[in-house]
Amino acid sequence: MGSFEYLRPASISEAIALMEGSGGRGVYIAGGTDVMVLIRQKKIFPGCLISLRNIGDLAYLNTASGLAIGSAVTHNAIAKNEFIQKKYTALTDATNKVGSLQIRNVATMGGNICNAAPSADTACPLLVLDAQAVIAGKDGDRKVPIDDFFLGPNKVALKPGEILKGFAMPAFNGRTGSAYIKHTRRQAMDLPMLGVAARITIRIDGDEIGCKDALCTIDNISNILRRFEDEKLVCEDIRIAMGVVAPRPMRAKKAEEALKGKVISEALFEEIGEIAASECQPRDSIRGEAWYRRDMVKVLTRRAILRAVDRVIRPDDMIWPERLW
Amino acid sequence: MDGLKFVGKRIPKKDAPLKATGEAIYIQDLKVPGMLYGKILYSKYPHAKILKLDISKASALPGVKAVITGGDVPNNFKFGFLKDNPPLKSGKVLSTRDEIAAVAAVSQEIAEEAIDLIDVEYEELPGIFDPIEAMKEGAALVHEEFPSNVLKMPWKFVHGDVEAAKKESAFIAEDTFSTQWVTHCCLGTSGCVASFDVGNTLTMYSNTQIPSLAQGDFLEALKAFGLKNKRVRIIQTVIGGGFGSKLDTYAYEYIAILLALKTRRPVKIVFSREEEFLATSPRQPTITKISQGCDKDGKLTFREMAMVLDNGAYTSWGATTPSVMMVPISSLYKVPNIKYTAKCVYTNNTYSQAFRGYGNPQATFAIESCLDQLAEKAGIDPVEIRRINANESGEVTPQNFRITSCGMKDCIEEVVKRLDWKNKCKRGNGKGVGMASLIHVGGAARVYKSDGCGTIIKVDDNGKVDVITGASEIGQGSDTIIAQIVAEVLGIPMDDINVINNDTDVCPWDVGAHASRTTFVAGNSALGAAQKIKAQIMEIAAKNLGEPVDALDMQDGIIFSKNDKEKSIPLGKVLRKAHYSLGGRMLVAEHFYDPPNENFDQTFRGNLSVSYAYGAHGVEVEVDRETGQVKILNYIAAHDVGKAINPMLLEGQIYGGGLQGIGYALGERMIYDKGYLKNGNFLDYKMPTVRDVPPVQAVIVESDEQAGPFGAKGIGEPGLVPTAPAIANAIYDAVGVRIKDLPITPEKILRALKEKEGQKA
């Protein structure tokens, strides 16, 4: 490992100034869990590391309108946040399963997104939660929809020197649920073979949605959904995002369109899964074969939507322990 | 009650506090004055001519003290089982782990930088990566000096008449099974410090698991390097896991020696994790054709197996695993007719070595998977066919193994009971159960001329005991076991016993930590030495107390008369009296235990082990039909261990073995693509994590092996032997597909399920 300077600016503007002065040899470092690996693998040779850890303006978590999260908030802080667990559950699903506890305690969501691996776990949740990337530059802040932020593998829409300040997500109504399913070969310390996130808002004419009887708390969601058949739950809004099946995390827009406005049923989700699978472009790699990944998009899309629906119908912590994991 | 105070008790490992606090000195921690850091350059290609090797830039880098290449290896020295492996390769490389140059520098960083400055030009040659291709007539030769890629090894065992038995069998099942490369994943990577003194005595600080044999290997190397009649001393640091990976000497050790000789300074080489994946030797892949038959009642009639093993480019113990494979092949269940052949084949892949089980897991995967196939054909429950054919005490097997104690049936019944087999099998709801049994050497294994281990016990004036043993502590707990045995015999507290085990200048000979032999052999050796020293102590005490020797006993460090409890004397006092008197004496005893087992004869018959270990694993799985993922719901590992000297450590071996077996069954594999290792890191090599640990019940079945120390047999390896077939069988029970090549990935299951659906449609 070569040697480098380690700088610790106290503000965003100071960090940007240091980066400008580094003559192109500076690299921002947040948790360092991607940066240090790249340095040790001799893939990057920074002259100086500019730490973002002491900058309070990157560490906010604000729920006044929608959700605003600073880029330097760690995965574990996000995973433990009860508001996020209730309202932006897909993010909880994702941050809970990044690496290991040690990684989650230092690694940040900003780092995850700026590193922009096709396998970045928080990418799909942010896509389905309509997040905007808030970017700070020399000349002030700008906002970019997260879908436009990813340009390709390890490529994002940051201009030289710019810092990702954080993420802004809108508020969703109470008939909204989200989920992220990470498909792995082992239960921890694993990157996803693929990941699928979904957010759904459901409408039911004239009534509150919710399970009213005791059976609801123990039965599985497929059966419960069947019992709702007569009530004609309608998909008011839907987002589906897939990771590791294309050069960058992507929305399954055709699948979304096919579901929006329809009366929901598991059979329909099955079809939606097929459409999503037709939209992705998985590759063969040592981490997984393309045919398998495509197949899994089918399965996991259905399961992710189902889980999101479940979270609308049964918004009770007790019945989805995986959220508490 | 058996009246035992230490043996059979759950006593924590002696070295646990050292390891838990970080005080233990591993090879990674070791610094020797004046030490340099060595680093190795490996080949870029699996098969190539070296056209140019320019070390001038590396040599000129400040801080670099030596750069060596193949030309610096004196006398064409080669090492390994067939002496086909030069520590540094010149002219031609045969695999991507081929060492072609090495550097010694004043820091690790400079050594690494120097390696990057070595300029190599290659001419790539086509390689052979498939052993089946390599066996074909006219295939290019990996070693041009040998007539064939098939190693000249005599692996063949024949018993009875398989052809006749086939004709008489009511049912026959046959199939082909294959296994993958897996590696040991020791937390402590390999490493050494080589150091010469002015008289050219070589001291190797090492984490080897074979100090005595390594000493011999290095002596031979010194001779080749022109240093005749020198001495080699091996000092073992604390060892962070072995599992067979440190059962042979490696090129890096000879390179460290050469660099130390050249620089006249100690040289340390420690593997990075990536090197550990690339340059240590894994368990080899096998392709096994098997057929087994039974009569109409389910009694086995024959077993025929033909195996091909990918040896890789050089030869280490991997090429000898067919010997241990023969144990289950000839003797797992009662089978009257056996035919087995194995071919080890050179390829341009990594070369293989010993790994926990030493071939047994590969063989058992085929045998036990195929046994379920046979049971199905015969319409017999998988448990029933195992009951019918189970091994028994008193049996003499086709290889002339004399089975003294056998708890196999008990193990099977434990699995059946705890898994609730009757209610859990054939449910057809995506959940299923499976089982598999095992036999392994449990009372050492005479693979060398000697299978012995020595112990010296010395008692100081204060009643404290030093036990100097040949046994290597590689994390398995041999120190604790040995101390328990000595404490039991002498009747003194564990804390009064110090085990010294890490220095060939001090410790007696031992053949190494392999073959699940340490508790059995080193334990018996310690037992013998303890009895001898006790006799000496009692003899002196008898004089002091005026009582006959057989009236005396010792407890908690006090010697007393069984007739008259008033008559007692502390151990320390007896010793001081013996010591501080005219013509005084010191108290030392030694005992060499070499078990009464036999080498194989030319036909591979002979009682390889004094006793045999048995076990059965049962597993309940749930298979996700949509994703192919397998979840283990329940895991029962029942082992006949003779006697558990320390149930806690023993369970540790079973849990660890089981989990390693689960990794082998469901996820671990080294992905070699045309000679290149594609996943040499823990991200892509899917060793299970703590989150993947299923509920495991370790069931200890005691069969009281007369030849073992306090009745104990070996348990080091058995824990992972039947794991993969038990899981494969459970998956079959759950969803009706049989996966015949390891690891059983979700992709393979899903593909098989689709094929099955397709067939139905």
Ligand SMILES: Cc1cc2nc3c(=O)[nH]c(=O)nc-3n(C[C@H](O)[C@H](O)[C@H](O)COP(=O)(O)OP(=O)(O)OC[C@H]3O[C@@H](n4cnc5c(N)ncnc54)[C@H](O)[C@@H]3O)c2cc1C
């Ligand atoms: C053992 C291990 C396991 C892992 N497991 C997972 C996993 O399961 N899932 C997963 O998705 N990832 C995983 N990762 C990758 C990594 O932990 C995540 O991507 C993490 O979120 C990166 O965050 P960080 O704060 O450590 O980023 P850093 O390493 O500090 O930075 C990453 C990149 O982003 C840039 N950057 C960081 N913050 C900013 C900012 N505010 N503005 C501009 N640029 C910025 C840096 O310059 C760098 O290029 C794992 C890594 C390790 C080492």
